[in-house]
Structures are given as structure tokens and as C-alpha cells.
Amino acid sequence: MSLITLGIESSCDETGIALYQMERGLLAHALHTQVAMHSEYGGVVPELASRDHVRRVIPLIRQVMRETGVSMAQINAIAYTQGPGLGGALLVGASVANALAYALDIPSIGIHHLEGHLLSPLLSDPAPEFPFVALLVSGGHTQLMRVSGIGQYTLLGETLDDAAGEAFDKSAKLLGLGYPGGPALAQLAASGRPGQYKLPRPMLHSGNLDFSFSGLKTAVLALVKQSDDDVQTRADIAYAVQEAIVDVLAYKARAALTQAGLDQLVVAGGVGANQLLRHRLNEDIGKRGGTVFYPDLQFCTDNGAMIAFAGALRIKQQQTRKDYRFNVKPRWNLAEITDNS
Ligand code: KG4
Ligand code: ZN
DSSP, rough: OOOEEEEOOOOSSEEEEEETTTTEEEEEEEEOOOOOOOOHTTOOOHHHHHHHHHHHHHHHHHHHHHHHHHOOOGGGGGEEEEEOOOOHHHHHHHHHHHHHHHHHHEEEEEEEEHHHHHHHGGGGOOOOSSEEEEEEEOOSSSEEEEETTTTEEEEEEBBBOOOOHHHHHHHHHHHTOOSHHHHHHHHHTOOOOOOOOOOOOTTTTSSSSSOOOOOOOHHHHHHHHSOSSSSSHHHHHHHHHHHHHHHHHHHHHHHHHHHTOOEEEESSSSGGOOOOHHHHHHHHHHTTTTTTEEGGGGGGGSHHHHHHHHHHHHHHSSOOOOOOOOOOOOSGGGGGGOOOO
């Protein structure tokens, strides 16, 4: 039987657990989202997040083992999110992973959360082939990367301030919507009318592949203040916000493919769940003969499957050690795990 990897994700407000086997693919995955718990506060409360991971992680591991019939003795390695993310939340996954790996006498491996997102479209069928351009759009990151292989990531451009997901979340908050704002704003935008409001497209013609979204929230604030407070007006503003963010992302993604001389685009991270973004990318990239790949919707946002999968690929590729000393890296640049040899 080929290698079975247990994956543990706990970097933010989702506890994700999965079992991945090289030959058979994803065996099972389970997720607990803390969205309801944090929504009362309008955002993630780090201490509450850590405590909830403590409560969830073992029951979720038991759940995937029960579902698959895989026993502890059959697990060959444990992958966990080592960073970036909330320090306390990361520590829960890292300590459980290392304690369990020590007890089972198997290797543990720390995974970069964004590498998990980057590789997650490879879990789908059809999967992209290396090399491709990845558009990483989450609550904390907005980056365009050239992915030449596992561990071979070149940054092409990134946001200079807010992430795209943050722009969705902050605008949603200004429109009186709950957390997380992205899906709520997209839903409200569905009843919005085109052309009612015009919002800036920051850095659209900057000539490089960088982004800036912080000005958008200021523009939305001004609009909200000067407009009527009825549902249709708010829907029209939501429509304009979504258009502005999607326009910039689609334009720069297309420019990145041109610059890299590639025709496959992979979209990863929570904002990749946005239907307008998907529609626009398919259209724009399709027109130039390219293909866009997305992870399954359930693997767009944080999950354990991408960590188990990235762990399995990494373990196949690199020497693993049974060294259970661990640290977490709340701030961790993807460039640090890039193998440029
Ligand atoms: O990747 P993710 O689950 O967590 C991070 O690592 O950040 O991404 C979460 C982000 C949030 O900002 C959320 O508002 C956004 O993804 N998001 C969306 C949609 N679904 C999630 N934004 C726009 N449209 C959506 N449908
Ligand atoms: Zn994420």
C-alpha cells in the first residue's frame, strides 16, 4: 500500500483534517468552520480560534479515520500547516501533528499554507500541468506566481496593501454585511444594477503585476456616506465593488500569463470561489486560447486536503526526518521555501 498522509490545517478559523494516499488520491476530509463563532465579533478573534482548534482537531481526526477505516498504524506521515497564520492557531495543529507523529514513530512535515492553496487545483480532474501561473487570492494574500514545479515558485506580483479578500471583507462591513464579507457581498451584488456607481481600479495601468486595494475601501466609505441607505442602493454599491476587484484581478492575471509566456492559469484561495471572477477569467483567458483551473469549491477556502496533498508531494520529493522539535511561522514568505537550484 502506498504512503498515507494525514493533513492538519489550523492556520486561521477553520480546522481541516484529511487523509491522502498517493495512489488512490484523497481518502477523506473533514472541516469545522468557526465562522458562526467569530461572526458575532465581525472578524476572527485569535484566542477564540486557538481554543476552538483544540476542541475540534482530535474529533475530526477520529472522524476521517472512522470514515475510511484507516488505522493509526497505517498512517505513514503527518503534514501540518506551519505558517503563515495566527500564532496560537498554528501551534495547535503543529503540536498535535508532532505529538502524534512522535507516538507513531513516523515523520512530520510543516507545510506552507500558500503552497497548499497553490497546489490544490492539482487535486481536481483535469489538473493543470507544470509550469503554470497561479493567482492566489485569499483573505490575507493576493499574489501572482509562476509555478514551475513543486517548490519552484517565482513571485510575479502582489498586493502592496490590502488583499483582495480583505477588500471584499472591508467593503462588506461598510455595507453592513456580516463576516466573512466576500460571499455576502457577492450575494448582495447579484441584485445590484450595473453602471450606477464607478469605483477606482487601483494600479490597473501600473505597468507591473502588483495590486493595491486599500484605496477601494476609502472610496466605498465615501459612497456609503453620501448615498441613501436602502437595499437597492447598497446592492448597486456591492455590484460596483465586485466589478472593480474582479476587473483588476482578471486584467493582471491575463497580463501575468502574457509576461510568463504561459497559457494555464490556476486560481487558488477563498476569493477563487467568487462566481463573477470565475466567469470573467474563463472568458478573458479563454479568448487568448488559455485555460483556467480552479480547485473544487470546497477546496478553495481553507481545508485539510490541500495540506495532506502538499505534504504527500513534499515527502515524496525530500528527505524527511523524525525530528519532532517544531516551531510555527505566523509570517512566512513563500520565497523562503522556493528551491531555485
Ligand atoms: O483562503 P481563505 O479561506 O482564507 C485565507 O487564507 O485567507 O480566504 C478567505 C477569503 C475571505 O476574505 C472571504 O471573504 C473570501 O475569501 N471569499 C470570497 C468568496 N468566498 C470567500 N470573496 C468573494 N466572493 C466569494 N464568493
Ligand atoms: Zn487560506
